[in-house]
Amino acid sequence: MEAKEGLRTVVGLMSGTSMDGIDAALLRTDGRDRVEALDFLTIPYDDGFRTRLRGCLGKSDVSGGPVAEVERDLTDAHADAVRRLLDKAGVAAAEVELIGFHGHTIHHEPDRRLTCQIGDGARLAAATGIAVVNDLRSADVAAGGQGAPLVPLFHRALAHGLPRPLAVLNIGGVANVSWIGPEPVGGEAEVVACDTGPGNALIDDWMLRHGLGRFDAGGALAAAGRVDDAALAALMAHPYFGRPAPKSLDRDAFDPAPVAGLSPQDGAATLTAFTAASVASVVPHLPASPVHWLVCGGGRHNATLMAMLADRLGVPVLPADTVGWDGDALEAQAFGYLAVRSRLGLPLSLPATTGVPVPMPGGVFHPVG
Numbered sequence: 001m002e003a004k005e006g007l008r009t010v011v012g013l014m015s016g017t018s019m020d021g022i023d024a025a026l027l028r029t030d031g032r033d034r035v036e037a038l039d040f041l042t043i044p045y046d047d048g049f050r051t052r053l054r055g056c057l058g059k060s061d062v063s064g065g066p067v068a069e070v071e072r073d074l075t076d077a078h079a080d081a082v083r084r085l086l087d088k089a090g091v092a093a094a095e096v097e098l099i100g101f102h103g104h105t106i107h108h109e110p111d112r113r114l115t116c117q118i119g120d121g122a123r124l125a126a127a128t129g130i131a132v133v134n135d136l137r138s139a140d141v142a143a144g145g146q147g148a149p150l151v152p153l154f155h156r157a158l159a160h161g162l163p164r165p166l167a168v169l170n171i172g173g174v175a176n177v178s179w180i181g182p183e184p185v186g187g188e189a190e191v192v193a194c195d196t197g198p199g200n201a202l203i204d205d206w207m208l209r210h211g212l213g214r215f216d217a218g219g220a221l222a223a224a225g226r227v228d229d230a231a232l233a234a235l236m237a238h239p240y241f242g243r244p245a246p247k248s249l250d251r252d253a254f255d256p257a258p259v260a261g262l263s264p265q266d267g268a269a270t271l272t273a274f275t276a277a278s279v280a281s282v283v284p285h286l287p288a289s290p291v292h293w294l295v296c297g298g299g300r301h302n303a304t305l306m307a308m309l310a311d312r313l314g315v316p317v318l319p320a321d322t323v324g325w326d327g328d329a330l331e332a333q334a335f336g337y338l339a340v341r342s343r344l345g346l347p348l349s350l351p352a353t354t355g356v357p358v359p360m361p362g363g364v365f366h367p368v369g
């Protein structure tokens with residue numbers, strides 16, 4: 001075990017459900033309440049690899065065969081991302097203590113105690129010469145938790161001094177919220193979290209299906225359409241939205257059939273409204289209404305979605321960048337932070353963030369050599 005005090009220089013790596021690429025962040029953190037962001041980059045996947053990755057979704061058997069080949073190539077792409085990040089930052093691998101390696105979720109069914117992130121920790125440690133912590137969700141799921149979301153404790157670490165209650169909303173392929181309560185003197189604020197519903201994944205799939213690109217840039221297509229209220233009501237009838245937090249989702253949990261017959265514009269508008277309405281539907285499940293929302297993840301670049309969120313939530317909804325955070329880097333930074341917590345034996349999740357029975361440490365350590 002490493003020293004209990006002090007900042008460590010670490011890398012965090014995330015391959016998110018939108019399958020856009022690898023986010024790699026360099027930071028210094030004590031795994032508690034100190035975080036200094038140093039650098040960040042994204043390495044996009046090419047279309048061929050994205051198709052292979054998509055082909056792994058829903059599978060949980062990684063041994064041998066095509067999933068094992070994708071896992072190997074995914075790991076090597078992460079090693080390359082680490083090299084490029086350190087080159088960009090002018091930092092030597094020897095100066096980095098640890099990599100937090102999320103891997104890529106190909107299957108997530110916590111109610112059956114199943115979650116699977118592909119990514120070979122030992123191979124990444126050997127390729128980079130830096131120790132790795134991976135498999136950060138399994139311990140939580142094995143103990144009966146949702147295994148997600150895991151970023152809430154990182155959000156709390158960043159949130160000192162901001163107005164409370166605060167909601168930090170990540171809009172990736174799936175969307176998740178961290179509710180952070182008032183800051184007690186000398187104590188830690190209450191955190192409640194869950195996945196709210198779809199983020200961008202259904203919108204991205206819609207754009208691809210209509211040959212209109214990989215995502216709705218700026219929300220322009222949605223802005224040109226009309227929300228179909230009946231289709232939206234059908235989408236919102238899913239039982240997930242009535243369930244209390246904590247709760248989590250797999251990427252493809254929702255069937256977009258209700259929008260199937262709509263024009264490209266109206267479908268985009270309705271799916272964008274679905275994301276906004278599902279975020280708003282979580283508010284009654286929170287301990288108190290947030291006084292403002294900070295939005296991170298790629299969905300904050302979708303102006304139509306941001307406007308729909310502001311409309312439905314009725315309080316300020318701002319990109320997280322407005323308080324000095326890098327809204328693209330946050331998830332990758334979180335996995336560097338969580339890797340340090342893993343080495344310190346600190347919890348990665350709490351009963352109110354994943355439903356795990358007790359505060360839960362986790363992660364698997366892979367030393368170099």
Ligand SMILES: Nc1ncnc2c1ncn2[C@@H]1O[C@H](COP(=O)(O)OP(=O)(O)OP(=O)(O)O)[C@@H](O)[C@H]1O
Nearest residue numbers: 016017018172173174200215217218297298299301
């Ligand atoms: N300029 C833009 N306009 C609209 N949407 C955008 C823009 N840029 C990115 N996005 C959306 O953001 C998505 C990527 O977001 P992000 O990288 O946060 O997701 P992720 O980390 O892969 O997912 P998750 O958080 O679920 O793991 C893209 O797929 C796209 O839908």
Ligand SMILES: CC(=O)N[C@H]1[C@@H]2OC[C@@H](O2)[C@@H](O)[C@@H]1O[C@H](C)C(=O)O
Nearest residue numbers: 017105108148149150151174176331
């Ligand atoms: C199982 C899984 O990989 N879940 C992801 C996904 O993407 C967003 C949302 O669903 C969140 O629950 C989680 O990722 C973030 C990083 C988290 O664990 O906090």
